[in-house]
Amino acid sequence: MEESVPSNLKTLTSALSPLSATSRPVENTELQRQLIGLFLLVGVLMRCSRYLLNFPLWEDECFLVVSYLDRGYLELLEPLRYHQVAPVFFLWIELTMVKLFGFHEFALRLFPLVCSLIGLWIFAHIARRLLTGSALVIAIGLFAVSYPNMRYAAEAKQYASDLLVGLVYLSMCVEWWRLHSVRDPRAVRWLWGICAVTPLAVGLSYPSLFSAGAVSLLVATVLMQEARQSRSLISSLLQNYAMKLWVAFNCILITSFAVIV
Numbered sequence: 104m105e106e107s108v109p110s111n112l113k114t115l116t117s118a119l120s121p122l123s124a125t126s127r128p129v130e131n132t133e134l135q136r137q138l139i140g141l142f143l144l145v146g147v148l149m150r151c152s153r154y155l156l157n158f159p160l161w162e163d164e165c166f167l168v169v170s171y172l173d174r175g176y177l178e179l180l181e182p183l184r185y186h187q188v189a190p191v192f193f194l195w196i197e198l199t200m201v202k203l204f205g206f207h208e209f210a211l212r213l214f215p216l217v218c219s220l221i222g223l224w225i226f227a228h229i230a231r232r233l234l235t236g237s238a239l240v241i242a243i244g245l246f247a248v249s250y251p252n253m254r255y256a257a258e259a260k261q262y263a264s265d266l267l268v269g270l271v272y273l274s275m276c277v278e279w280w281r282l283h284s285v286r287d288p289r290a291v292r293w294l295w296g297i298c299a300v301t302p303l304a305v306g307l308s309y310p311s312l313f314s315a316g317a318v319s320l321l322v323a324t325v326l327m328q329e330a331r332q333s334r335s336l337i338s339s340l341l342q343n344y345a346m347k348l349w350v351a352f353n354c355i356l357i358t359s360f361a362v363i364v
Contacts, residue, residue: 146247192306219256
């Protein structure tokens with residue numbers, strides 16, 4: 104039973120080995136690069152087109168945005184009408200859009216559109232880090248034209264920002280692993296970045312807790328696997344600067360959740 108734990112950790116870290124910066128990805132062909140560019144362009148156009156079609160607010164949107172009519176920033180901390188639930192930073196950004204541009208569909212859906220466009224770019228970046236060839240083209244193509252991604256790009260709800268926050272966490276985690284796997288000292292900068300974005304992420308997206316939890320588990324697994332190779336497991340963990348940042352990250356995550364929620 105005791106031998107199965109390091110074996111499982113070894114299996115996990117071995118499965119992640121393609122993320123290593125030392126690996127040599129296969130070069131994409133010119134046709135594949137053109138297809139990727141085409142899919143990204145189509146993704147942008149479809150998101151913007153749906154936004155510009157200016158569909159009337161539907162029921163679920165109305166239940167949420169009605170709170171912007173007579174509430175200020177502090178009042179949005181109170182329970183919302185019609186049993187709606189949304190993260191406070193999202194509500195504040197939406198209220199700011201209303202104050203700047205007026206109460207209409209374009210203003211209410213502007214922030215979700217921006218989140219969706221940024222998310223498309225981040226996903227393409229992550230895909231390029233992990234995939235090559237046809238797999239890369241298919242991944243970006245499916246994400247670019249996926250109906251939920253396009254729909255929530257033009258909806259006055261927090262789903263586009265939820266996706267963006269998850270992609271930011273995933274991107275930073277991948278970048279940390281790529282540098283950490285080759286013992287690049289710059290890897291700790293990404294752990295610092297993860298710590299820094301966590302309060303904003305929790306305030307902007309409740310599902311960010313799941314993304315942050317996955318990041319925490321992955322970082323802990325990698326560090327534990329490395330510490331088991333030393334003579335003293337506890338001493339190695341205590342002296343590991345990355346482990347100290349991991350502890351700080353989890354403390355920030357728990358504190359942010361307690362304060363905001």
